[in-house]
Amino acid sequence: QKEVEQNSGPLxxxxxxxxxxxxxxxxxxxxxxxxxxxxxxxxxxxxxxIYSNGDKEDGRFTAQLNKASQYVSLLIRDSQPSDSATYLxxxxxxxxxxxxxxxxxxxxx
Amino acid sequence: EAGVAQSPRYKIIEKRQSVxxxxxxxxxxxxxxxxxxxxxxGPKLLIQFQNNGVVDDSQLPKDRFSAERLKGVDSTLKxxxxxxxxxxxxxxxxxxxSETQYFGxxxxxxxx
Numbered sequence: 268q269k270e271v272e273q274n275s276g277p278l279x280x281x282x283x284x285x286x287x288x289x290x291x292x293x294x295x296x297x298x299x300x301x302x303x304x305x306x307x308x309x310x311x312x313x314x315x316x317i318y319s320n321g322d323k324e325d326g327r328f329t330a331q332l333n334k335a336s337q338y339v340s341l342l343i344r345d346s347q348p349s350d351s352a353t354y355l356x357x358x359x360x361x362x363x364x365x366x367x368x369x370x371x372x373x374x375x376x
Numbered sequence: 377e378a379g380v381a382q383s384p385r386y387k388i389i390e391k392r393q394s395v396x397x398x399x400x401x402x403x404x405x406x407x408x409x410x411x412x413x414x415x416x417x418g419p420k421l422l423i424q425f426q427n428n429g430v431v432d433d434s435q436l437p438k439d440r441f442s443a444e445r446l447k448g449v450d451s452t453l454k455x456x457x458x459x460x461x462x463x464x465x466x467x468x469x470x471x472x473x474s475e476t477q478y479f480g481x482x483x484x485x486x487x488x
Contacts, residue, residue, distance in 0.1 A: 270441050271418070299475045310467055310479040331476065359475045362407065363432065367417030 269294040271358050273367035281375050285345040288370050290356035293337070297365075302341045305353045312355035315341060341373055346374045348367065378402065380480030383441050388486045394456035397483045401470030402447070407431075408445055409477060410453050419466040419467055425451060458487045 270293040274357035281288045299318050317323045317330040317339070322358075328340040341356075343350055353369040381400040389395050400458035401408050407426050422441065424431040428448035436443065445451040455462055460462070465484050470475040 275416075276440075301476070303479075310465075310482045313476065313478065317477060344410055357418075362471070363421060363424060364409075364419075364477060366420070368416065368418050 268364040269297075269358070269360065271365050271367035272358055273354075273356050273370050274369055276371040277373050278370055279373045279375055280346050282346060283347060284346050285375070286342075286346045286350065286372055288341040288354050288356070288372065289363075290339050291337055291365050292339065292356075292358040292365070292372075294360055294365070295337065297360045297361040300330070300339045301357040301358075301359065301364065302328075302330060303355040303357060304350075305355055307352075311355055327330075334349060343372075346372075348374045348376050350374050380470050380478055382466075382480040382483055384483055385481060386484045386486075388488065389414060389458055390488050391460055392442055392457040394454065395458055395485065396452055396454045397466050397468075397485075399451045399453070399468030399480060401451075401468070402472075405470035405472050406448070406472075407471045408451050409469040409471075410443055410451070411469065413467055415464070415481070421423045422453070440441075455485075458485075460487050463487045 273290045284307045300334045302315040315330040317332045327344045356367045357364040406469040410422045423433040428486040443453045465482040467482045468480045
């Protein structure tokens with residue numbers, strides 16, 4: 268059974284701070300990892316993908332992957348109220364995504 | 377480039393009725409997925425198509441759910457008969473020959 272675990276939160280951070288979101292996955296065969304943002308009542312929107320160990324930066328977002336520890340994280344720098352959403356971590360194996368339950372992030376102005 | 381289209385956006389039915397959802401993927405995307413997302417959960421894969429063939433339907437409740445993708449383009453997901461626990465958002469996603477999936481707006485189903 269493939270599983271992706273995330274802390275459901277809510278995670279509250281003040282505006283301008285760094286938000287740190289984490290997830291772990293069970294399937295060592297997973298090759299690619301994705302972070303999706305989901306606003307309330309909306310569908311998931313892809314924000315980051317990562318395939319290799321280490322860090323990948325895109326604007327205010329940094330994804331980190333450690334395959335040995337089966338651990339993926341997402342850092343959001345200079346958090347804005349518009350970042351308030353649920354963040355879904357997904358692991359891909361054979362072109363299929365397994366999602367975590369998501370972490371709800373609230374950025375307090 | 378147009379995104380994934382889904383209809384209807386909302387549907388309210390009574391239990392034991394039937395319902396159908398439609399999805400049109402991004403043009404040229406060979407792979408199409410249907411997911412079920414229950415409130416407070418992440419999306420759960422129901423079925424994966426590659427062109428007009430089924431790749432994986434192991435998590436599709438086949439006693440009541442069916443899906444097809446005729447001509448390898450748009451797809452229909454049907455529930456018959458619906459149960460209360462089928463209340464969820466049904467998401468369609470598509471991908472080109474890669475692992476990156478793009479989601480449609482979803483169909484919100486409420487079964488009373």
